[in-house]
Amino acid sequence: MEKKVNGEALKAIGFTEGKIIGMILTQAASVTTDAATLLGLLTKLNEYPESFLDDPEWKSVAQAMVEAANAAVDTTIPLVGNPDAFAVYGPEFIEAGATTQMTTAMKLPITIAGALMPDAHQGYGLPIGGVLATRNAVIPYGVGVDIGCRMALSITDIPVEFFRANEARFKRELIAQTKFGAGNGFKGREKIDHAVLENETFQITGLLRGLKERAAAQLGTSGGGNHFAEWGVIDFAESDAELGIEKGQYLAFLTHSGSRGLGATIAGHYTRLAKSICPLPPEAANLAWLDLDSEAGQEYWLAMNLAGDYASACHAVIHRKMLQSVGAGLLGKVENHHNFAWKEILNGEEVIVHRKGATPAGKGVMGIIPGSMTAPGFLVRGKGEAAAINSASHGAGRQMSRTQAVKKITREAMRAELKANEVTLIGAGTDEAPMAYKDIRQVMSAQTDLVDTIAMFTPKMVRMAGDGSRED
DNA sequence: ATGTCC
Numbered sequence: 001m002e003k004k005v006n007g008e009a010l011k012a013i014g015f016t017e018g019k020i021i022g023m024i025l026t027q028a029a030s031v032t033t034d035a036a037t038l039l040g041l042l043t044k045l046n047e048y049p050e051s052f053l054d055d056p057e058w059k060s061v062a063q064a065m066v067e068a069a070n071a072a073v074d075t076t077i078p079l080v081g082n083p084d085a086f087a088v089y090g091p092e093f094i095e096a097g098a099t100t101q102m103t104t105a106m107k108l109p110i111t112i113a114g115a116l117m118p119d120a121h122q123g124y125g126l127p128i129g130g131v132l133a134t135r136n137a138v139i140p141y142g143v144g145v146d147i148g149c150r151m152a153l154s155i156t157d158i159p160v161e162f163f164r165a166n167e168a169r170f171k172r173e174l175i176a177q178t179k180f181g182a183g184n185g186f187k188g189r190e191k192i193d194h195a196v197l198e199n200e201t202f203q204i205t206g207l208l209r210g211l212k213e214r215a216a217a218q219l220g221t222s223g224g225g226n227h228f229a230e231w232g233v234i235d236f237a238e239s240d241a242e243l244g245i246e247k248g249q250y251l252a253f254l255t256h257s258g259s260r261g262l263g264a265t266i267a268g269h270y271t272r273l274a275k276s277i278c279p280l281p282p283e284a285a286n287l288a289w290l291d292l293d294s295e296a297g298q299e300y301w302l303a304m305n306l307a308g309d310y311a312s313a314c315h316a317v318i319h320r321k322m323l324q325s326v327g328a329g330l331l332g333k334v335e336n337h338h339n340f341a342w343k344e345i346l347n348g349e350e351v352i353v354h355r356k357g358a359t360p361a362g363k364g365v366m367g368i369i370p371g372s373m374t375a376p377g378f379l380v381r382g383k384g385e386a387a388a389i390n391s392a393s394h395g396a397g398r399q400m401s402r403t404q405a406v407k408k409i410t411r412e413a414m415r416a417e418l419k420a421n422e423v424t425l426i427g428a429g430t431d432e433a434p435m436a437y438k439d440i441r442q443v444m445s446a447q448t449d450l451v452d453t454i455a456m457f458t459p460k461m462v463r464m465a466g467d468g469s470r471e472d
Numbered sequence: 473a474t475g476t477c478c
Contacts, residue, residue, distance in 0.1 A: 144473075145473045145474065146473040147473095182474065182476085183474080183475040184475095214475095223474080224473075225474090226473085227473085258473070259473095260473090260474080261474065261475075263473085263474090264476090267473085268474080268476095268477080269478095272477085339473090
């Protein structure tokens with residue numbers, strides 16, 4: 001059956017505009033190529049008209065197509081020209097790139113307010129350490145890749161002296177009860193059941209249904225990067241009535257991790273979707289948002305909350321196993337997300353508060369701000385500072401990138417630093433060395449308007465993902 | 473951060 005180059009055939013291979021179809025039919029009449037070859041060529045023309053701009057036979061059609069494409073309505077959403085100012089805490093610690101990214105975020109038409117925490121540094125879209133309040137819209141990259149990345153602290157009834165006298169046992173159990181490494185999960189009978197796996201949100205989309213199995217395998221694992229599980233001593237200079245903890249020193253277990261592959265896949269999926277729905281100028285492209293009244297926005301909101309619950313469940317499992325393994329009882333527990341979005345009231349209005357590497361610090365709200373593997377972390381209580389959108393930093397922040405740290409810091413220097421601070425380390429490369437981080441005390445001094453310190457946690461035994469190994 | 477673009 002012979003193919004014909006007619007209007008119907010051109011529509012079948014994707015041409016839509018009558019004017020272009022007319023031009024092609026005119027040109028087709030004056031070429032000798034057989035119909036099948038010609039349709040093949042025209043298929044390419046439709047896909048890549050730019051590559052035909054020098055073609056002697058098809059350049060005029062190609063040019064008309066390129067011009068038509070350029071004249072198409074520009075759907076890019078414009079940014080606001082004169083954005084509001086935003087509060088910056090500890091500007092002397094913050095790299096210029098992070099401030100530029102925050103300024104761009106302030107220009108979104110959905111933005112109500114923003115703030116930059118003293119550990120801020122550049123990220124994708126919103127900077128890490130950035131807080132952004134928006135009106136009825138959620139920005140997947142305003143939450144970050146590791147949805148529900150969080151801290152959890154268990155204050156135990158084990159005397160500090162007992163820990164000091166039995167470090168070998170604590171080390172053995174820290175290795176036995178935790179699992180680190182990108183992609184890692186439990187296999188077979190090692191897998192841990194938890195009510196979060198019965199959360200019906202897993203059934204609302206094909207994406208989530210498909211993620212449940214890996215989530216089940218990774219439940220109770222810690223992942224890689226800057227995630228850790230550590231024993232340390234927490235020092236309460238004063239008794240805390242709310243926690244019910246008397247002044248003094250306690251052995252405590254502290255963890256930092258998130259929602260593993262589950263949250264990462266959700267973040268990736270909805271960021272791509274947001275970018276396709278919400279085209280923004282290049283400098284703001286990663287700040288694409290989803291309207292909370294849209295189906296995609298509601299899906300993301302539910303999926304994000306599922307990832308948050310899952311991350312919380314992971315910490316709960318790690319703490320339960322760890323404390324049980326050493327026979328520790330629980331005196332007090334504090335935990336908080338630092339990569340998440342919440343519906344909150346700001347200056348009397350309901351807003352969506354994105355905290356991407358920022359600790360919730362509403363009035364009276366407790367949170368944990370870790371230092372580094374040798375520097376202290378702080379148990380804090382928020383002051384509810386509106387200018388900071390009820391937030392604080394989520395750590396010390398890096399002063400060297402991972403690549404910089406690997407180049408500059410030797411194994412020996414890292415070992416000496418650990419020894420000087422009497423910290424036992426399991427895993428971790430020089431990219432996580434204490435010297436790669438800013439001075440947490442300086443960072444804390446930049447946010448005295450945002451939080452009060454309740455207690456100080458000193459790391460003693462730290463586990464992180466191995467140096468490139470997956471057999472953690 | 474993440475089996476690092478379905």
